[in-house]
Amino acid sequence: MQVVNGSKVMLMASQGLHQGDGPITKNSSVSAASTRKASNAKEAQTQKLDTNISKIRPERWKATGIIALSDSSLKAVPEEVWGCGSSIRVLDVSNNCIEAIPQEVAALKSLQKLILTANDIADGNISWEGLTCVQTLVTLPSSLGSMTHLRELCIANNRLENLPVEIGLLKHLEILIANNNRITSLPSSIGGCESLNEVDLSSNLLAELPEAFGNLRHLKALSVRNNGLTSLPSAFFMKCSQLITLDLHGTEITNDVLRQVDGWEEFDERRRKKHQKQLDFRVGSSGVFDEGADDDYRRL
Missing domain, CATH: 1.20.5 (Single alpha-helices involved in coiled-coils or other helix-helix interfaces)
Known part of the structure; x- marks a missing residue:
């Protein structure tokens, strides 16, 4: 019995070792x-x-020739981007958390389109010197005046507080999209952008537009809704004789104020003709004519 019991004990010990309860x-x-x-x-x-x-x-x-890195949770533009050099025509890093555009952007000499919309880029965090080396840029959230081929400047949905004075040197700039920023004022040099025909400065902190805005003789569409504007530059309607679309909703300028501005009648006639044409062709119109600004009773 002892031997048998001993055998059982030894068997149990052996099982224990096999199950990992004993030494390795x-x-x-x-x-x-x-x-x-x-x-x-x-x-x-x-x-x-x-x-x-x-x-x-x-x-x-x-x-x-295309780098598409939108919605990639980036905090900075990857270093490998700059290594692609002059091969790149389009760089899209929109909808990220990028805070700066460094000097290395100068390597992208053939860049034609740069999209930085919806990032965390603040004033002073863009290398203007680097961007001036990009001579063929046509779409860019921000730039310097030496970019003589620039046609469209898109800086929407960032934290910019102003535009550089050099913007006035962009003689060929046609479209300026700078909505949803923190821009408090515009440089008077913007009047030098003589080719501008569309400007969107909505949802900023503007209290006024510079008088030089009247120099934009080719301006056809202007949106400055949701700003602190209380008036327009003098003779604005008289000088901007091609203006058709004006959005002043969410400002201190009401329709009653607009009707007292010189040149209002001519502007009103142009935009009504455009509205009627849209109705005739059923293009982009709900059938309701937008007065362009808020009425006094809506503000009460």
């Missing part, structure tokens, strides 16, 4: 080493894959 056996050590080896191999494979991707992605960018 030789087989267990081999198994652990195999696991580590497999893990290291997987890690090495992952690193190799990441390396290949980091090589393939710039090659694809260079081949297409």
